[in-house]
Amino acid sequence: MNGAVFIALPMLALCWAIMFVLPHLSPLRYFFAITVPPDFPSGESGRAILRRYHWRLAALLLCSVASVWPLAAYSPVLAIAYSMMLPVVGGMACFLLARNQVRRFSASLPPLREAELSTAPDRLPRWIALALPPFAAPLATAAYLRAHWAEIPARFPLHYDLAGTPDRWAEKTARGIYGPLLFAAGLMLLLLLLCVAIFHGARRGRQRAAMLKLEIAALYFMAYIFAIVALMPLLHISLAASLLPTVLFVIGVAAWGYKLARDPEMPVDPTPDQYWRLGSFYYNPNDPAIFVQKRIGLGYTLNFGNPFSWITTGMVAAGVIALALVLPR
Amino acid sequence: VNSAPKIRIDLHSTVPVYRQIVDALRVHLVAGTLAPETQLPSVRRLAMELGVHFNTVGEAYRELAAEGWLNLRHGRRVTVMARVQPATAAPGQIAEFRVRLRSIVAQLRAAGVPSPAIGAELRKLAQELKSI
Numbered sequence: 073m074n075g076a077v078f079i080a081l082p083m084l085a086l087c088w089a090i091m092f093v094l095p096h097l098s099p100l101r102y103f104f105a106i107t108v109p110p111d112f113p114s115g116e117s118g119r120a121i122l123r124r125y126h127w128r129l130a131a132l133l134l135c136s137v138a139s140v141w142p143l144a145a146y147s148p149v150l151a152i153a154y155s156m157m158l159p160v161v162g163g164m165a166c167f168l169l170a171r172n173q174v175r176r177f178s179a180s181l182p183p184l185r186e187a188e189l190s191t192a193p194d195r196l197p198r199w200i201a202l203a204l205p206p207f208a209a210p211l212a213t214a215a216y217l218r219a220h221w222a223e224i225p226a227r228f229p230l231h232y233d234l235a236g237t238p239d240r241w242a243e244k245t246a247r248g249i250y251g252p253l254l255f256a257a258g259l260m261l262l263l264l265l266l267c268v269a270i271f272h273g274a275r276r277g278r279q280r281a282a283m284l285k286l287e288i289a290a291l292y293f294m295a296y297i298f299a300i301v302a303l304m305p306l307l308h309i310s311l312a313a314s315l316l317p318t319v320l321f322v323i324g325v326a327a328w329g330y331k332l333a334r335d336p337e338m339p340v341d342p343t344p345d346q347y348w349r350l351g352s353f354y355y356n357p358n359d360p361a362i363f364v365q366k367r368i369g370l371g372y373t374l375n376f377g378n379p380f381s382w383i384t385t386g387m388v389a390a391g392v393i394a395l396a397l398v399l400p401r
Numbered sequence: 402v403n404s405a406p407k408i409r410i411d412l413h414s415t416v417p418v419y420r421q422i423v424d425a426l427r428v429h430l431v432a433g434t435l436a437p438e439t440q441l442p443s444v445r446r447l448a449m450e451l452g453v454h455f456n457t458v459g460e461a462y463r464e465l466a467a468e469g470w471l472n473l474r475h476g477r478r479v480t481v482m483a484r485v486q487p488a489t490a491a492p493g494q495i496a497e498f499r500v501r502l503r504s505i506v507a508q509l510r511a512a513g514v515p516s517p518a519i520g521a522e523l524r525k526l527a528q529e530l531k532s533i
Contacts, residue, residue, distance in 0.1 A: 183411050183412040183413035183414075184409055184410070184411055184412075185409065185410050185412065185450075185451050185452060185453075186407050186408070186409045187407065187408055187442075187447055187450035187451045188404070188405045188406075188407050188450070189405050189406050189407065189408060189426075189429070189435065189441055189442060189447075190405035190442065191405075191440040191441065191442055191478065192405070194446075275449055275450055275452070276450065342452050343452075358453065358454045359452050359453075359454075360445060360448045360449045360452075360453075360454065360455055361449050361452065
């Protein structure tokens with residue numbers, strides 16, 4: 073049997089599982105990204121819409137499993153890409169279909185808005201300092217590689233095919249060895265800057281602190297993964313050493329996100345339904361917030377009606393492209 | 402710990418948002434909960450917290466500055482000024498107040514608020530005015 077099937081099928085299962093639980097990962101006040109009365113999701117209409125959504129997903133999953141098999145025999149790479157793309161595209165289509173059905177039952181958020189007339193500086197919490205230790209990991213890894221430079225082979229594998237055989241190689245150069253670490257440090261710095269931007273560009277509320285904690289956890293995870301990748305020319309690191317923490321991190325974040333999203337005490341960002349496009353894109357030129365609370369999943373998204381959002385997007389994209397240039401080829 | 406005073410706006414109200422901000426701030430200014438030299442949030446911050454356009458808050462601040470309540474010097478924080486109260490009210494002020502009050506009472510009654518509850522609120526307000 074083609075090895076690609078063993079990668080494509082779990083990938084399909086994971087992506088479909090995410091799509092399956094997606095409606096439950098949203099804040100309580102929203103159902104398929106539409107503001108509804110608090111008791112609507114547990115009511116008859118709400119449960120019927122959810123049931124139909126799950127049935128459609130199940131039918132699509134069966135079709136995708138049946139089609140990934142012959143595709144894997146034809147092109148393994150295409151099968152893997154297909155196994156990731158189909159759940160996202162098909163699942164989102166099911167989600168939007170359900171969203172249209174929920175729209176009939178939408179209820180507007182309370183029109184009252186309150187603001188504290190406080191001039192207390194909007195400072196980042198002190199524990200943001202916990203975001204700094206992960207930056208020691210690329211430095212320490214670079215120091216280790218430098219100390220063991222002589223032991224690094226002149227040519228080392230950069231990428232493996234599905235059978236586990238190296239199919240891309242890199243030379244023992246400063247860029248080849250330190251490039252991934254520089255990329256990691258830059259990416260982590262970009263993430264940290266984005267955290268600070270979200271904190272100051274969003275409305276005050278408990279969700280901001282929760283988001284910061286999540287981003288700090290992500291920094292530790294990135295530091296670990298990139299250290300492992302950078303050490304690969306020198307040490308033999310098993311696939312489990314990178315795969316297991318990744319799975320644990322994803323499960324941990326999903327569980328934490330669910331707990332936070334379903335917390336009835338968590339304040340809701342007052343963003344009107346009519347400014348949301350496809351449940352994910354917020355465009356409200358009258359709202360000065362640059363970042364607003366997402367309606368699907370935990371976290372923040374950009375208010376594309378604010379010109380600073382486009383500047384932020386451009387700067388992040390430029391940063392990632394610039395960092396990608398330091399990676400070995 | 403003393404928490405900062407709050408203002409509240411109703412997006413469904415027929416009263417323009419900038420007018421609601423002016424009215425809410427004026428209540429605090431007259432009551433003294435916003436004392437002279439108190440700093441107010443910047444236009445950007447208040448607009449963001451209320452989710453309204455900068456110009457809406459800017460217009461409200463400018464109107465209160467024109468009334469002599471706020472100091473809006475460019476590049477400095479918005480501060481409450483020690484306002485000298487006019488010795489005599491302009492003619493027709495009480496008549497205008499009466500019209501507005503009756504209009505508000507009518508709105509509340511139309512919305513189903515019982516008359517005794519409105520009366521109780523008015524008596525409470527009268528008591529507060531006596532103590533000033």
